[in-house]
Amino acid sequence: MTRYYFRLECLRMLRDPRYLALAVIAPIGFYLLFATLFGGKQPASGQLPGTIEIMVAMAAYGAMWGALSATGPRIAHERGSGWLEQLRAMPLTGRQVLAAKLAAGMAVALPALVLVCATGAAVKGVRLDAAQWLALIGAIWLGSLPFALMGIAIGYAVGSETAFPLCYAVYMAMSAMGGLWVPPSQLPSSFQHVADALPSYRLADLGWQIAGGHTPTAADVVVLAAWALGFGALATLAYMRPRRTQKSTTSAGAVSKTSPAVSASA
Amino acid sequence: MKTVLDRAAVAAEVSGHEVGAAIRLCGVTKRYGDLTAVDDLNLEIATGSTVALLGPNGAGKSTTVGMLMGLVRPDAGETLVGGRAPRAAVSSGGIAAMLQDCGLMPGVTIGELIELGRRSYPRPLPAGEALELAGLSGLAKRRVDRLSGGQVQRAKFALVAVANPEVMLLDEPTRALDVQGRREFWTAMRAYAATGRTVVFATHYLDEVEENADRVVMMARGRIVADGTPAAIRAKSGGATVRFRLPLTQAAANDPLPQLAAVRGVVSIDGEWVNVLTPDSDAVVRTLTHSDLPWQDLSVLPPSLDDSFLQLTGE
Numbered sequence: 001m002t003r004y005y006f007r008l009e010c011l012r013m014l015r016d017p018r019y020l021a022l023a024v025i026a027p028i029g030f031y032l033l034f035a036t037l038f039g040g041k042q043p044a045s046g047q048l049p050g051t052i053e054i055m056v057a058m059a060a061y062g063a064m065w066g067a068l069s070a071t072g073p074r075i076a077h078e079r080g081s082g083w084l085e086q087l088r089a090m091p092l093t094g095r096q097v098l099a100a101k102l103a104a105g106m107a108v109a110l111p112a113l114v115l116v117c118a119t120g121a122a123v124k125g126v127r128l129d130a131a132q133w134l135a136l137i138g139a140i141w142l143g144s145l146p147f148a149l150m151g152i153a154i155g156y157a158v159g160s161e162t163a164f165p166l167c168y169a170v171y172m173a174m175s176a177m178g179g180l181w182v183p184p185s186q187l188p189s190s191f192q193h194v195a196d197a198l199p200s201y202r203l204a205d206l207g208w209q210i211a212g213g214h215t216p217t218a219a220d221v222v223v224l225a226a227w228a229l230g231f232g233a234l235a236t237l238a239y240m241r242p243r244r245t246q247k248s249t250t251s252a253g254a255v256s257k258t259s260p261a262v263s264a265s266a
Numbered sequence: 267m268k269t270v271l272d273r274a275a276v277a278a279e280v281s282g283h284e285v286g287a288a289i290r291l292c293g294v295t296k297r298y299g300d301l302t303a304v305d306d307l308n309l310e311i312a313t314g315s316t317v318a319l320l321g322p323n324g325a326g327k328s329t330t331v332g333m334l335m336g337l338v339r340p341d342a343g344e345t346l347v348g349g350r351a352p353r354a355a356v357s358s359g360g361i362a363a364m365l366q367d368c369g370l371m372p373g374v375t376i377g378e379l380i381e382l383g384r385r386s387y388p389r390p391l392p393a394g395e396a397l398e399l400a401g402l403s404g405l406a407k408r409r410v411d412r413l414s415g416g417q418v419q420r421a422k423f424a425l426v427a428v429a430n431p432e433v434m435l436l437d438e439p440t441r442a443l444d445v446q447g448r449r450e451f452w453t454a455m456r457a458y459a460a461t462g463r464t465v466v467f468a469t470h471y472l473d474e475v476e477e478n479a480d481r482v483v484m485m486a487r488g489r490i491v492a493d494g495t496p497a498a499i500r501a502k503s504g505g506a507t508v509r510f511r512l513p514l515t516q517a518a519a520n521d522p523l524p525q526l527a528a529v530r531g532v533v534s535i536d537g538e539w540v541n542v543l544t545p546d547s548d549a550v551v552r553t554l555t556h557s558d559l560p561w562q563d564l565s566v567l568p569p570s571l572d573d574s575f576l577q578l579t580g581e
Contacts, residue, residue, distance in 0.1 A: 004381065004382055004385050005382055008371065008374050008378055008382060011373075011374065011378070012371070012372065012373025012374050013373075015373055016373060074372075077372070078369065078371075078372075080369075081369025081370075081372075082365065082366075082367045082368040082369040083368065083369035083370060083371055083372075085337075085365055085368060086364075086365055086368035086369065086370075086422075086425075088337055089335045089337060089356065089362070089363050089365055089368075090356070090362070090383070090386050090429075091356060091357040091359070091386050091387060092386060
């Protein structure tokens with residue numbers, strides 16, 4: 001039954017036009033735009049061609065939002081609506097629900113990232129070895145884990161009104177500061193230090209390293225693992241929070257159903 | 267763990283203590299800080315009965331439901347559902363509940379939702395049967411976010427019915443529904459109760475109690491304040507009112523009506539109208555028919571559940 005629940009979690013995401021717009025179409029659109037504008041320049045030696053560099057950045061960008069939006073806003077909304085409480089009254093255990101949500105967050109990150117890569121190959125003539133493609137997609141996919149965990153932490157920590165804007169703000173800030181919009185090499189050096197510590201930069205760097213024929217650096221893996229552990233701990237804390245406040249969040253959720261801010265998040 | 271539970275069940279049978287009880291709460295107490303939500307509650311509900319938990323907000327109904335589902339841990343006392351601990355009863359499909367204000371999974375169809383329920387329980391009903399009970403046949407492909415209020419409540423009902431539980435708990439299932447929606451909901455509930463299963467519902471709509479329950483447990487401030495058939499609870503308000511018009515002169519109206527002196531009751535006169543509040547309305551009517559009083563427009567108003575409700579809960 002956990003498997004069926006997981007399937008439903010994925011299905012509802014794929015049916016959601018907001019997921020398709022923000023996690024799938026937007027990264028592809030931005031990729032086509034930026035790759036056309038900036039992808040034509042001859043790369044300096046040791047640097048990736050723009051079409052590949054931007055492809056990796058946008059693949060990471062899509063995967064991040066897939067993982068984050070499938071967890072954060074949805075969990076907060078379901079806490080508010082009382083569906084999670086109803087699930088608790090069914091034989092599914094809390095841990096099974098959590099596992100299914102995490103798995104669904106990861107699962108819907110995959111199409112977002114694969115489709116950007118497919119666009120790169122089909123439209124912008126990106127050519128990599130089969131092994132490189134597999135490694136690149138696999139690495140970025142696994143590297144999205146901290147974002148799925150962050151979504152779970154946010155979903156259990158804040159109300160449904162706050163979850164979507166908070167997730168989106170964190171997502172945008174991390175994308176911009178992590179060098180997904182402007183290559184990190186062109187950022188001022190103080191920003192570069194920040195980017196070095198961000199999971200968004202490290203996620204893209206996994207792909208950049210692989211596309212450049214290198215193995216991802218230990219720093220990439222360590223920083224992403226550290227964020228995953230940190231968000232995993234926060235998610236556990238938020239999930240374990242006593243449910244005494246449930247009633248008040250329920251009434252807040254009931255009001256929010258009619259509010260446009262939340263209908264955009266659901 | 268399992269053997270301990272089995273032994274407890276065997277022990278219960280040997281001691282002969284209400285083997286047939288679907289639900290047994292024994293000295294159950296739940297406190298939230300200073301607030302005692304449920305206060306030393308003792309309640310036994312027989313298998314196959316339909317019981318209303320009636321009470322104002324804050325009476326402890328939802329907390330009781332939460333404890334029966336193993337969602338709320340009592341501070342004291344014992345809770346048994348079909349002789350088992352609540353959580354064991356939940357996973358075996360012995361009990362299923364529609365919680366108050368519970369939402370539905372967004373973005374899925376009714377059919378998918380009921381299928382999730384069907385796969386969650388060991389002895390489920392076929393999904394089609396649960397949908398039919400809830401009056402939702404033909405809507406299986408409809409998304410749950412596109413349902414009317416009444417359909418939403420019945421979809422939640424179908425999610426509980428598909429578990430095919432021995433004990434079904436419904437916590438204020440018709441809140442915020444219109445008359446039509448409520449009627450359709452109770453039709454579905456009665457169809458399930460007619461299969462011999464135990465149904466317990468919490469409500470504060472009195473008319474629903476009269477029509478749908480064979481036992482009323484009235485709660486206030488975490489305690490049981492009355493327990494009996496709807497008629498018995500109603501009778502506690504002191505009785506019926508016999509009302510008639512007496513087009514007499516002012517002088518006669520001031521008369522204490524000696525014709526009625528023999529019957530038990532409280533006579534009050536309001537202009538031409540006379541109200542007799544009495545535990546024996548039949549005797550009052552009989553006396554009136556044999557009297558020479560020129561009464562008109564006689565009616566007998568049954569004791570109202572609202573009156574007993576207000577009186578018993580002290581609201």
